[in-house]
Amino acid sequence: MNIPFVKHTLDNGLQVLVHEDHACPIVAVNLWYHVGSKNERPGHTGFAHLFEHLMFEGSEHHDSGYFEPLQQAGGTLNGSTNSDRTNYWEVVPKHALELALWLESDRMGYLLPALTEAKFNTQRDVVLNERRQNYENRPYGLTTMAILAALYPPEHPYHWSTIGEVADLHAATIDEAHAFFKAYYHPANASLAIAGDVTTETALALAERYFGEISAGPAVPRPRISAALEEERRLVMEDRVELPRLYLSWHSSSMFSDQDAELDLLSDLLANGKTSRLYRRLVYERRVANDVAAMQNSREMSGFFQVMATPTPGRGLADLELEISEEIDRLVDDGPLESEVERSRAQVEANFIYRLQTVGGFGGKSDQLNAYNTFLGDPAYFDRDLAQYLKVQREDLREAAGRYLDRGKRVTLSVVPTGRTDLAVPASEPVVAA
Amino acid sequence: MKADRTKLPAPGPASAVHLPSIRKETLGNGLAVWTVAHNSVPVVSFMLVVPAGSAQDPAGLAGLASLTGDMLDEGSGARSAIDMHDALARIGAQFDTEVGVDASSLSLTTLTTWQAKGLTLLADMSTRPALVEAEVDRVRQLRVNRLGQLRDLPQFVAQQAFTRFIFGDHPYGHLPVGNQQTLGAATGEAVRAFHRRVFVPQGTTLVAVGQAPHEELLAAVTEAFGGWEAAPEALGHVPAVIAEPPDQPPFGRLALVHRAAAAQSELRIGQVAAARNTPDYHALLVLNTVLGGQFISRINMTLRQKKGYTYGARTAFEFHRLRGPFAFQSSVHSQVTADALREAMSEIEAIRGTRPATAAEIETAKAALTQGYARNFETAQQVARAVAQLALFGLPDDYFEQFVPRVNAVTADDVLRVAREYLNPDRMGIVIVGDRDVVEPGLAALPYGDPVPIPA
Numbered sequence: 001m002n003i004p005f006v007k008h009t010l011d012n013g014l015q016v017l018v019h020e021d022h023a024c025p026i027v028a029v030n031l032w033y034h035v036g037s038k039n040e041r042p043g044h045t046g047f048a049h050l051f052e053h054l055m056f057e058g059s060e061h062h063d064s065g066y067f068e069p070l071q072q073a074g075g076t077l078n079g080s081t082n083s084d085r086t087n088y089w090e091v092v093p094k095h096a097l098e099l100a101l102w103l104e105s106d107r108m109g110y111l112l113p114a115l116t117e118a119k120f121n122t123q124r125d126v127v128l129n130e131r132r133q134n135y136e137n138r139p140y141g142l143t144t145m146a147i148l149a150a151l152y153p154p155e156h157p158y159h160w161s162t163i164g165e166v167a168d169l170h171a172a173t174i175d176e177a178h179a180f181f182k183a184y185y186h187p188a189n190a191s192l193a194i195a196g197d198v199t200t201e202t203a204l205a206l207a208e209r210y211f212g213e214i215s216a217g218p219a220v221p222r223p224r225i226s227a228a229l230e231e232e233r234r235l236v237m238e239d240r241v242e243l244p245r246l247y248l249s250w251h252s253s254s255m256f257s258d259q260d261a262e263l264d265l266l267s268d269l270l271a272n273g274k275t276s277r278l279y280r281r282l283v284y285e286r287r288v289a290n291d292v293a294a295m296q297n298s299r300e301m302s303g304f305f306q307v308m309a310t311p312t313p314g315r316g317l318a319d320l321e322l323e324i325s326e327e328i329d330r331l332v333d334d335g336p337l338e339s340e341v342e343r344s345r346a347q348v349e350a351n352f353i354y355r356l357q358t359v360g361g362f363g364g365k366s367d368q369l370n371a372y373n374t375f376l377g378d379p380a381y382f383d384r385d386l387a388q389y390l391k392v393q394r395e396d397l398r399e400a401a402g403r404y405l406d407r408g409k410r411v412t413l414s415v416v417p418t419g420r421t422d423l424a425v426p427a428s429e430p431v432v433a434a
Numbered sequence: 435m436k437a438d439r440t441k442l443p444a445p446g447p448a449s450a451v452h453l454p455s456i457r458k459e460t461l462g463n464g465l466a467v468w469t470v471a472h473n474s475v476p477v478v479s480f481m482l483v484v485p486a487g488s489a490q491d492p493a494g495l496a497g498l499a500s501l502t503g504d505m506l507d508e509g510s511g512a513r514s515a516i517d518m519h520d521a522l523a524r525i526g527a528q529f530d531t532e533v534g535v536d537a538s539s540l541s542l543t544t545l546t547t548w549q550a551k552g553l554t555l556l557a558d559m560s561t562r563p564a565l566v567e568a569e570v571d572r573v574r575q576l577r578v579n580r581l582g583q584l585r586d587l588p589q590f591v592a593q594q595a596f597t598r599f600i601f602g603d604h605p606y607g608h609l610p611v612g613n614q615q616t617l618g619a620a621t622g623e624a625v626r627a628f629h630r631r632v633f634v635p636q637g638t639t640l641v642a643v644g645q646a647p648h649e650e651l652l653a654a655v656t657e658a659f660g661g662w663e664a665a666p667e668a669l670g671h672v673p674a675v676i677a678e679p680p681d682q683p684p685f686g687r688l689a690l691v692h693r694a695a696a697a698q699s700e701l702r703i704g705q706v707a708a709a710r711n712t713p714d715y716h717a718l719l720v721l722n723t724v725l726g727g728q729f730i731s732r733i734n735m736t737l738r739q740k741k742g743y744t745y746g747a748r749t750a751f752e753f754h755r756l757r758g759p760f761a762f763q764s765s766v767h768s769q770v771t772a773d774a775l776r777e778a779m780s781e782i783e784a785i786r787g788t789r790p791a792t793a794a795e796i797e798t799a800k801a802a803l804t805q806g807y808a809r810n811f812e813t814a815q816q817v818a819r820a821v822a823q824l825a826l827f828g829l830p831d832d833y834f835e836q837f838v839p840r841v842n843a844v845t846a847d848d849v850l851r852v853a854r855e856y857l858n859p860d861r862m863g864i865v866i867v868g869d870r871d872v873v874e875p876g877l878a879a880l881p882y883g884d885p886v887p888i889p890a
Contacts, residue, residue, distance in 0.1 A: 023474045024812045025449040061439040065739070067729040072798045073445045074805020093805045095446035102443050110439075125742030132697040133745050133765045139586040197449075210437045240695075242582045274519040284516065287572065290579045313579055343523050350526020350545055356475050357813040 001352065002383045003365050005193075006200045007373075010208060012216040013188030017369045017379050018203040019195040021359050027196035028360025029090045029100045031108075032370040034191075034220065035184035036084040037164070038157035038301065046127070046164015047172055049081040051180055053123040055088065059103075060110035066103060073099055080362065081162055084255075084300040085374055087367065091360035094197040098206060104192075105210035108185060112178055120174045131163050139241045143415055146237050146431045147249050150411040151304055152227050158299065186217030191373045195359040195366035224301050227251060229409045236414045236421050236428035243290065244423045245310045246317040247413040248324065252305040252404050255298035255375055261388040262400035263296035263305055265344050269336055269397070270294045270327070271307060275343065277327055278309070288312060288319060300375055305404060316423040317414050328405050335398030348389040352382075451808040453834040454817050456824070457648045461656060463664040464636035469651040470643045470821055472814045476546040478644030478651075479814035480553065481822045482560055484538045486632040488610035489755075497577070497612015498620045502628045503533040504573055506540065509564040518559070525551050528815075533610045536755045537826050538632070543815050546645055553658035560633060561662045567622035574617055581614050588693060588700040588765070588867045595691050596702035596865040599888055600759055602684035604677060615890075634665035639825035643814040679706045679757050683863030686886030688877070692870040698744075699771040699868030703778055704761035707856045710753035710827045716840045717848040718751050718856060723799035724791040724849070725749050725781065726762060730798070732781050733762065743767060743774045749782075751856075755827065760856065768869055772876025775866075779859060786853045796846055804838045 005019045037048050056066040056079070070077050075092035090100040135141040145161045152159040192211065194203040228251055253260040271278045271294035282289035292309040307328075309320050358364040372381040413431075414424030421430075454470045461467060472479075491498045507522075507529065508515040522529050525548035532539045540560055544552040584590040594609050601607035612620075640659065642651045682705070708718055719727075726733035726749025737747040747764035762782070766774040785791060791799075811817050824833055864882060866873060877885070 021474075025451060025808050026812070062442060065730060065735075068798070069442055071728050071730050071802045074801055074803075074807070074809075076806065076809065091809060093445070093808060094449055096805070098443040099445055102437065102439075105437065106439065122739065122742045126738055126745055129698070129743070129765075129767055130745040132767065136697040137588055137765070139583070209435055213437065241586050243579070273523060275516055275523055280516060283576070284572075287575075290576060290583070310583070312575075313582065343520065346524050347526045353475060353477065353526075353545060354528070354543070357477065357815075359812070 001386065002380065003356065003369055005369055005379055006204070007379060008204055010187060010212050012212065012214055014207070014211050014214075015191045015373060016204060016207045017191065017193040017373060018198075018200045019193070019359070019365055019369060020198065020200060021195060021365070022197045025094045025197050026091055026359065027094045027097045027194065027198050028364055028366040029092070029097070029104060030193040030195070030360060030364070030366035030370055031088045031104055032191045032374050033086045033185055034189050034374050035086055036082050037160065037162040038083045039184065040157070040160070042154060042160070043168060044172070044176065045160040045168045046162070047176060047180060048086060049162050049164065050124060050127050050169065050172060051177060052079050052081045052086050053127060054115060054119065054177060055079065055107050055111065057119045057123065058114045059107040060113040061106050062103060063114040066107070069099060069103065075100065076361070078362070083158055083162060087370065089360055089362070089367065097194070097198055101206050101210045105214065108187070108190070108211065109214040111181055111185065115174065115177060117174055120177060124169060124172065128166065128169060131166065135163060140239060140245060140415055142239065143237065143247055143413065146235065147247060147411055147413055150233050150235055150413070151229065151249060151251060156225055156227050158227070158301065182217060184220060187211060187214050188216040189220050191370045193366035193369045195364070195369070227302055229411070232408055232410055232412060234412045234425060234428040235431050236416060236424040237431040238418045238421065239415050241415065241417050243310050243313060244317050244414060244416040244420065245308060246320050246324070246425065247415065248307045249411040249413070250305045250404055250406065250409065252296060252303040253298060254302045255300055256381070256385070259400045259403070260296065260298045260303065262392055262396050263303070263404065265348070265389065265392055266331070266397055266401055267294040267296050267305065268344055268347070269340055270331070277331070278307070278324060281327060282309060282320070282323055286323070288315060288323065317425050321412065321425045325407055328401065332398065332402040332405065335394045338394060341392070341394055341397070345390055348386070352386045445805075448805060452811070454643075454811060454821055456821060456831065459652055461635065461660055463660070463662050465659055465662060466639040466825065467652060467655050468639060468641045468821060468825065469648045470641070470817055471645070471648070472643045472817050473645050474813075476645060477543060477814050478546050478549050478552065478642070478646070479543040479818040480541065480556055481641040481818040482540045482556060483639045483641065483822045483825050484633055485536065485637050485826060487534045487537045488608065489535050489605040490632065491605070491608070491612070494616060495620055495624060496608040496616040497610070498624055498628050499538060500533040500610040500612060501574060501577060501617065501620050502625050503531040503538045504577070505565055505570060505625055506531060506559040506563045508569045508573060509566070510558040510562050511564065513558070515569065518555070521555055527552055527555070535606055535610065535758070539822060541815065541818065549644065549646065550654050550657070553654055557658040557662065561659070563629065565622065565626050565629060570622040570625050574620060577611070578614050578617055581611065581617070588696065588698070591691055592700040592702050592763075592865055592867045595689060595867065595888055596704065596761065596863070597759070599683055599685060599689050599863045599865055600704060600706060601679050604679045606679055606754065606756070606758070635659070635662050636664060639822070641818045641821045641825065643818045643821070681706065682861040685888060686883070688864045688882040688885045689866070689888050690870060690873065690877075690885035691865070691867040693867055694869060696768060696867070696869045698765045699768050699866050699873055700765050701771070701774060701778070702761055702763050702865040703775070703782070703862050704759050705858060705862045706757050707751055707760035708753060709757045710755060712753070714852045714856070715753065717844045717852045719803055720796060720799045720841065720844045721785070721791065721849050721852050722749055722751055723802055724795045725785050728802060732785070733778060736777055736781060737764060737766070737774060741770070741777065743770045747778065768872045771866060771868055771873045772880055775864065775880060782857055783859055786850070786857055790850045790853070791846065793846060796844070796849055800841050800844065803841050807838060
């Protein structure tokens, strides 16, 4: 099982991946730039994401909105920024492929002549509103910022979140946008995937025609900075919420590295679905929690593993902390049951097949090819990625749980309703705003 | 050949789209079985559509349909809730229950290899759920707690308030999830009675989309659902909601739900508009695409791109069996609440007269709706979902084939006519969830009077 593709690198360094799928008369264009919020500096946070917005405001030869010609042609499109990469995609009817490539290449090659102060200021306002909507005005919306800030020291590129600090967004300038574009938005720092109802020959010829003329830019340094906690940090944050919530976070493996798959499986085993250990114990049997979740957030330089739970009304977080810790200890001591591992394997295998259903958009085949290519230089990694999961044995999971989920090296964050710090776990310090 | 950057490449002629072709059968017990061949990945997707949703919630029991839907996967026969999910996980199934206004739908997607097993589990859940008292109590309590948490989510608060404000006491006037007071009254007996009355084979449709030939899918469905007993005559149909929704908001024009120190105001503007079977359906889609259906629509271009008030603004018609809502929605910086309302209302006014949709806008909207149509049929799950709509609303067999020609037949006159007919600014209700102290001074300058309370 795999995503068949052809890879070709243009003279300017742009890597082009083509995958044919003729089931539906659509083509996905998916372009990754290997830049994210980890390329920012303290005092300039939020810039990579703000820049993503500017990419939709027109380029030299099409100096008006990016959405219009594509939506007019029946396409959908979007983009997103995270700590490690920025991606842009279009899914268009197959006869509009050239249009999508024209537009993507124009903003890669010729963005700056069309960038004005007015566009910059409007998009800054839009981003500030995005921040209000998705972080400030949302229950528990500021917790990830607090957790990242506690897990990573201030100079570490994962210390801040992608949306950035308000003051930094206000201080951002159009000159920085020019410098940022020149440093990161060029062919040698990008990966282009074209997937769908198109022949490889046509796709490669079109990629060459539209992107071949763009000059290569400077090499982008890729520092790998490690981070670790020497001791537990216990924090409390007040928020406008009905119920408190406990967040436990540990440093963990980076994306696709050793034990990333194990940690992903551990998160399922602990808290994904009604069969998971924490759901059964906390929500189903003891009824002390309303919900529980866990996830392995794997990133390019390092990952973090999280468990979170909301108690039922009237309860504080101290009991939940004990219950969750006990359940993790049990996993570290005894490992999972063979039947649990079998069940995970069945789910993983099905989920990998489900991932083959769409050519475009977030998580589609074109996006997956780019993820493997950008982070591993190996777009063919799909089947080996699956193999990483299928080979996992009980003992591997026990070992990974023991190695990473150490009670003494985690961030224990209590989020409590304003004025109710008494609900937090004992010995917690208030989160200090950045 | 070098790229020509003097003009955008014109898209070539549209290519033929492979649309789902449906084969229909009816089992002896009355269950309609619709199969569709879909060949891409070895995945099969089922959708069971029971034509009763939150509009069938009995008086005083808002949330009962949704709670019943939520109970279906909580055990069957000797299987506990945990056993049920263990069985689903072992076939890698994606399972979901969705209770809307007019229907309760169960969807199950699995690998083709597990087709028969998936159908058996779907039948266990939908036709013979355990619905034991203790489990109902447990799930109901989780929902009550969840509703408490949702009070902190401005989008939810606005949606709930807007729905009530526009529809009043009509069965469409509450969200499927219900509210804390009414859920408290939803006992195990109420859940069992609702299930008995509504989950009957007559009137229900099972859509099956996969690689297997029609005969094989039909045989597998018959094996799993053939033994589902037809309900007695009296129960063999779901009582339809027949009362028409109100023509204007029953409590007043403007409501303000206070949220102290809110960073943004969550806004809704709208009215009762059109039913799914309206002959104006396609014209309304074109109208909405121009007004607020996509990024480049007027509303978003004005509020987000020109003014920078918001991260996004949009409008939508929701089509139900009876007339559903038209709604504008956005979340805007608190300081510009009144300005944003004025701009949104002025765009709605304009498209009815002073600035009707232009020929170019209409062409753009039609292209967006028709050129992108193929995308709706990429996965088995998407196909099942689309086909289920036909079953639910009694749409014709050639609905998919007719979609593009009918959109293309919409004229500028049609768009103006439906804008005038279905968008009536004098009859629109406005709901704001935001900080009263920041928002109220600006509201005084608007022609909607003082905010009125929304009765519980």
